Amino acid sequence: MTRPHVGGVGVSPTRHGALLSAIIALVVGLSTAIYVSVASDHGPGLDPRAATRAAAPGPGSAAPISTGVWVGTWAASPVSGEPGTxxxxMAGRTVRNVVHTSVGGTSARITLSNLYGTGPLTVTHATLAVAADGGSAAAVPDTLRRLTFGGATTVVVPAGGQTVSDAVTVIVPHDSDVLVSTYSPxxxxxVTYHPHARQTNYVAEGESTEDVTGAAFTGAGEYWRYLTALDVLSNEADGTIVALGDSITDGVTSTAGANRRWPDVLADRLRASVAADGDAPRYGVVNEGISGNQVLADDSRRGAAGLNRFERDVLGRTNVKVVVIDLGINDILRNPGLVDPQAVLDGLRTLVDRAHAHGIRVVGxxxxxxxxHRGWSDGREDVRQRINQAIRADxxxxxxxxxxxxxRDPYDPRSLRPEYDSGDHLHPSDRGYRKMAQTVDLTKLEGSAPARL
Structure with missing residues (x-):
């Protein structure tokens, strides 16, 4: 029998052993947590896919503890119903979307849209995985995760609606391709889709969501279907930038599969600046460009106007801190007459007011x-100049x-500089898109929206 000691409490050998075991277990647990945290922080010289394979939990393994905040790493606006569908x-087929991340994270979730469907969209199988190679339909096997929606593998999205998946634990590297696969019987x-993806996406006959080889995906095309957002739980970013624009933001003349749209280059600049201890904010970048989009007018083939999609495509994205707006050129080009520049400016101011009401900073x-370009005229040039003058001045x-x-061309300011021109005299070349992103002052992306009076 153990008796109390003066100034302390006696401990039996059995209790002492149990206490020692508990301390050892605590030390091991803390060491494991530190290891997982370090493994998640991919250094500049580390292949992110190798880091993913090394750190991803295997079958039956405990998932790593995730920290950080939810941000958008990729997005695309639903534009219309896909012709011919x-x-x-997509009944009886598996759609495999390939999307490119702007920032990485330790958990992920997706948004599916049936905005242009006329009946309920039933998804019985859905998966997410890191692509084995850039642009490939093959997955890194141990990154494949089944997706659930409210705990169920099947979800029904009503016509005109959307749904967000449950989060899955998986290390998603920045600047990498992610595969999101859905099957609908x-x-x-x-089909709610986004054309001009500038990315090869895949289709397989039958249910093939868990095919890691990609062999089943014999159909290919340049559409994103159903998928409108990929969010990650990230310790690389504190918020999201939304690029709201038209075909120039959509990157329709950028090199396909190369991720050279200006929002892609902006994401690269932000990551590089943060890695170099620069003054840039830590943001994910998502692209909400729609080819042909206007500030004021809807179009059945080119999506809702900026005024009518702002809540969905900006306010509806995750943890948005900044929106960059590049809209107005199609209001000039697609108006059969001459658009009123004041109407365009009033529309832009309305977007700014809506952003400010939610604490979002606006870069224009x-x-x-x-x-x-075939749509150019002296009158339309005058409207552009008047809009630009107001943007610069007021x-x-x-x-x-x-x-x-x-x-602009210094010898003809009404034209693009030749090396920045894709050849159609409206859309930039890859070099032009890079120049656009380089023109953004990264330090001006930080800060709160002005207080409302």
Whole structure:
């Protein structure tokens, strides 16, 4: 029997052994947590896919503890119903979308949209995985995760609706491709899609969501279907930048599969600056560009106007801190007459007011020149100049990126500089998209929206 000691408590050998075991277990647990944290922080010289394979939990393993905040790492706006899918939709086929991350994280979730469907979209199988190679349909096997929705593997998305998946624990590297696969046994009518993805995406006959080889995916095309967002729980970022724009933001003339749209380059710049201990904020970047999009007018093939999609594509994204708006050129080009520049400016101011009401900072751009394009005229050039003059002068936005000045030809300011011109005299080349991103002052992306009076 153990008796109490003066000034202390006696401990039996049995209790002493149990206490020692508990201390050892605690030390081991803390060491494991530190190891997982270090493994998640991929250094500049480490292949992110190798880090993913090394750190991802194997079958039956305990998942690593995730820390950080939820941010957007990729997004695309739903534009319309895909032509030719009104009857059969994607019934009996597996869609594998390939998307590129701007920041990494330790957990992920997706958003699926049935905005343009005419019936309920039933998804019975869905998976997420890191791609084995850039642009490939093959996955890194131990990164494949089954997705659930409210704990169930099947989800029904009503016509006109969307759904967000449950989070899955998986290390998603920044600047990498992620595969999101969905299978629908029945048709929901027109497939909600985003054309001009500038990325090869895949389709397989039958249910193949867990095919890691990619062999089943014999169909390929340049559409993103159903998928509109990928969020990550990230310790690399504190918030999200949304790039809201038209075909120039969509990157329609950038090199396919190379991720050279200007928002891609902006994401690269932000990561590089943070890695170099620069002054840049830590943000994920998502691209909400729609080809042909306008500030004021909807289009059945080119999506809702900026005024009508702002809540969905900006306010509806995750943890948004900044929106960069590059809209207005299609209001000039697609109006059969001459659009009222004041109406365009009023529309832009409305977007700014909506952003400020949610504490979001607004960066605006001047409209770039397009002389030589088939839609150019002296009258339309005058409208562009008047809009740009107001943007520069009267504080439409919190800060301005003067893309007109940066990309125009010094010998003919009504035209793009030749090396920045893709050849159609409206859309930039890869070099032009890079110049656009380089024109953004990264330090101006930080800060709160002005207080409302």
């Amino acid at each position: 009104a009857t059969d939709g 029945t048709s929901a009518g027109p 751009t001047t409209l770039m020149p397009f002389r030589g 504080g439409v936005f919190d800060t301005v990126v003067d893309l007109d000045r940066a990309l």
